[in-house]
Amino acid sequence: MRGTVLDGRYRLDALLGHGGMGAVWRAYDQRLERHVAVKVIRDAAVGAASELDSRFRREARLAAQLLGHPHIVAVLDFGIHRGVGEPATPFVVMELIRGGSLSEVAAREPRLSIAQAVEWCAQICDALAAAHEAGIVHRDIKPDNVLLIGRSSGAGHGMVKVVDFGIAAMADPERTRITRAGEVLGSPRYMAPEQTTSERLPDARVDLYSVGCVLYELLTGKPPFEADNALGLLWAHAHTEPEPPGRHREGVGAELEALVLGLLAKQPGDRPADAATVRDRLRSLVAGIAPAPPVEAGGEGGGKTEAKAEGRVDDKAEQRAELARLHGRLAADRERALGADHADTLRSREDHARSVGETGEHAEAARLYTALAVDRARVLGADHLDTLRSRANQAFHVGAAGNHAEAARLYERVAADRGRVLGPDHADAFRSRNDHAWSLGESGERAEAALLYEQLAADRARALGADHPDTLGSRFRHAWNLGKAGQYVQAARLHEQLAADRERVLGADHLDTLGSRHDRAWNLGESGAYAEAARLHERLAADRARVQGPEHPETLGTRYRHAWNLGESGERAEAARLLAPLVVDRDRVLGADHLDTLLTRACHAWNVGKAGQYAEAARLHEQLAVDRARVLGADHPDTLVSRACQAWNLGEGGHSAEAARLYAQVAADRERVLGPDHPETLRSRENHAVYLRAALGG
Template identity: 40%
Template sequence: MADTRLIHGRYRLLELIGRGGMGEVWAARDDSLGRRVAVKCLKPMGLQHDQASARVLRERFRREARVAAALQHRGVTVVHDFGEFEGVLYLVMELLDGRNLSQLLQDGKGHPLPVPDVLDIAEQLSSALAYTHQQGIVHRDLKPANIMRLPDGTVKILDFGIARLGADIGFTSRLTGTGIAMGTPHYMSPEQIGGAPVDHRSDLYSLGCVLYELATGAPPFDLDDAWAILVGHRDTAPEPLCARRPELPAFFEEIVLDLLAKEPGSRPQDARELVRRLAAGRGLVKGPVVPAALAPQPVRSRGLPSWARGMTTGHKATGSTPPDPAPPDPDGSLTGAWTTALPPAPPAPDRPPPPPPELLAELDDRHREGLGLGQAGRWAEAGEVHRAVAAERAQVLGPDHPDTLSSQYEVAFALSRTGREADALREFGLVAQARARTLGPDDPGALDARQETAYVLGRLGRHFEAHQVYASVLAARERVMGADHPATLRCRHNLAFNLGRLGRLEDAYRMARDVATDRARVLGAGHPDTLVSRSEVAYVLGQLGRWVEALQLYREVASARATVLGADHPDTLATRYEVGIALGRLGRSAEALELYRVLVGDRTRVDGPEDPETLRARHGLGVNLGRLARWEEALAEARDVCALRERVLGPDHPDTLVSRREIAVGLGWLGRWTQALTVYRQVADARERVLGTAHPDALASRNDEAHCLERLGRGAEAAALYRRVAALRQQSGSRGR
């Protein structure tokens, strides 16, 4: 966009005047009308990779930009035009000549603005918010950098509607380890921090934070750790303004503290009330200003967690000057980066100094390295990296710090991907408990960890317990995020999956079908999540024996994924594997065999010959060789795949054990029952060791062993083993009920 210089033959870009997390702002000339304008070029992440998502998000952009363009108030920046050019979304706005409030505060080197200016700005902002809230528009990212003051004293709010686009399109994609979107933490409302739905009262809270900073020189929770700031918003009463600046009017302090109430219902109910209170208060102020004398509000929630205790206020609150003042914000007219960098406070004599920034940066780099290893399928290596980083983060940040818990979460994830479900279950449980303790039980990160706990319970065959956890998490997500939130829909999808594993196939089918319908409505018919749910519908249809319908649906999903994601995308290739499963179940093994031969070639080309998914495709090929009674070839393929899986995934990985069982199947069909018995027992012993004696897969393996004993003429041993399996199944069923 920057090199094009001319947008649609009309807007001529002249000078870059700002750059930030949402894109760039240019001073430009509207050649059609001969006026100077500002053009904001927005670069949403990922649109070029996901065409279906891009269509949905572009439509949201047009809708939000149209709403922003309809706003007409002297306190709101005018939007003249919007559109898309060469893949970049853009907004054309009035070009403002002034300074944003963040720059004004920096100009004063941390000193507050004069009281008359603070009161004037408060009235103008309240008036602008009263108008926009009446239109049903919530800003969502009100902060000093988003508020301009012009030379004549006019105050204008920037980026109405654009903060919402940030959530929809991905400008503000940086997330914490727990999944909370890190806005500008100094100005986030408690409900934003908790991931709850927000309304106009969240803007009022942010306004309170802005006015607090204008009046005192520092935000209400100016701590040295972004997470301590967030917890301060949620749990800690702000210090009264008079303690920092005694000359402030009492009525103004009362208004600001009302705005900073933790519960939305305790704040002023609309900005019109603020306009009236400010006007009335300014009319009462005559002669010397009487200092306020308000006591601190009681804290109704628990205090700061261990990793945030002992934090001190920053230099602006104490009046001390930092060694290196931050330069003026270069992108004042932009919504800035999500996470504000805070200058380090000098260490207090009674606590250890904060960890060196270089060490934290190194740990961040190593954490990203672990994520990259996981994305490459190298889960064992990824787990080792995350384990080491988690230990170091626990030492320098504390065991309950979000970054520490983020690393522990990744350790658990790697364990679950390497077949160590029992270990993963323990780790996910610890992370869920710590996040609930420090951030609250409905924190998105705590819910994520609990949801992964349910997934691992399912992998362990404990589907009834998994169902209970999924149901609990779903209720929390619906309460906090709403029924149509993508995370809520994902939890419903998982619950449908687990219903199928409980044998409640009709319930699973109905729920999966409903989730697919809701995802199509909310996200679009071609969205990857919608296609995941349609694939689950196909799976349950197969479990119900409706393989003709399953095959048709799998083929539709495969075609849609090839169009939306590309022919070589992992999801597309995975659906082709499922098409082969359906063909085999329908007795069309020759077609399935040919499909798997082509799929093995594509997987080898895309992922390499030893990738787990390449080996899965080879496994499917071997199974269909057996179905075609080509048992010598099938046995050779199973042995080769088993050896590779053992080396790549480990001897006890579920996929390795599936291949080892396939060796036993081949040996049995070739009449080599003694050898088959040895292999079946190896599989059963491994599954009991990893999954437990009552796991369905372990019981199925013991049944295989009993069948083999029958074929060897050892009927008494076979009968005893069948009875043992039946008793374990009965006990497991009783516990499930």
């Protein structure tokens, strides 16, 4: 069709791609003298030709409602090309986007950051919220239908635009199912179960399911389901539960994983309520995800790999700084051109504040959000959602800058106002209460934070259900803060109950279930129930090795806690026996200078000494002291501890004079580093005297 002029206006110049719905061409609008994209639709995708004229007129009005949305590729025109002796050919004219699709970006960058994946899907949901409100269901959300602009490779989040909303408006929904000939119209990898199995026409929740598929793939590098053919994929969507994404990607938090799995629910009624709700939850999540540089594929450490990574971090830092400068200039220019109170000016100021926060300048971001909240309250009203959001972001950055007590005060007020404006059971009201409690805990008020989380868990259970991920999350934070407040027995009891409920809801092998089992065992150990804690950690280590792998850091950490508690229970020789191979494993997996490797060596040496093998323990502590001095510094408290332990084991092994000499040196160094009245300084001076007297035969 190259060279064909559609509707006497659009000349098809170059084929850009093709898919199940038709072919996309780069075209030239001869009337307005501009380049556009034109999708020529296969007649099978839109139904009988006799229906086209009326459907085009109807759906053109719907698609026109989406014009100007920042995350939707604008549909500029519809038409039906009727060539001489040719069947009627429908087409859609769209803005030409110069950028790749998400599928192309993911192929180039298989380890996208979690923040990028979440932000892009939030933007997709923003587009869907507008479309669904206009009565348009896309029914074919997939990475190929999401274009990315404003981002060079690896630079910032960029902005996505969803394409083919015009096609969605035109398409006959009955034709997105399996045809009589067995042809699948749509994208089986991203299709909701009801698109092929339901007797009723699919509603907007099919798009939410597809977003879940896209987000899963961006997070893990693989789709939630794979099969040899389209029918196999459709069967999997209908009958197979997806593996939690956290099993394929570290760093996927419990709330994000729960949201992904909620989007992938088989029954539409089990998915989130609407696209706007998903958008807001994703943006709340991405606000708490620290920007992270990409991981060097296959890197095992060492100078060359670290130098590359450091270079990329510097590049990203500069790109984030440049983005903040761009948003700052745009906000200033819009204020000059449009006025300080114009909606676009206020939105640019919000973009500026957010990008400043992404550079790590949280204090400055807090200042910008504070000023923005004041102006939005004046222009839009104190209870406007944008005003409340600015205040919440102000609180976030105040906390990120280190002032958790002030952040808690700000969040408390935002939570109260959101509860009053939106209702006490609204997701944003619950979220602000969560952030208030979290900030209070970080400020040191653990007992008060635990009380707030207890109340929040009860309210979420009433409003959302006892098994809702947010309810379980609040119960976790309640128990966690109790433990941090020193109420170990009560915390262990709550973690035990939570582990049982998470196992029932999420499964025995879910990472959150394993995490609750760990927290129960940890609190028992801190309470002094060492033998029981050791038993629980032993069983958990075996399960983590099976689920996460024997070399996973959490598996190694659980093995450490098993051995530590065993030693504290009096089984020193057995603890030392378990720790010796763990030292080797952590050295191999993490590196000899990793802090966890050094800690394991210290625990091993300590238990060797406590088992009565003083000479061997002194040798191990001496070697560890040398390595800690090299890695941490000669004056680091851990280095000084290793030197003191070496001296103690020498003294207990009968070398009192040498022990006294070493304790004298440690006491002098601790006095210089920690101060003369520090308990460790005083203890070293006391041990110096003890072993000096022993050396004198007293």
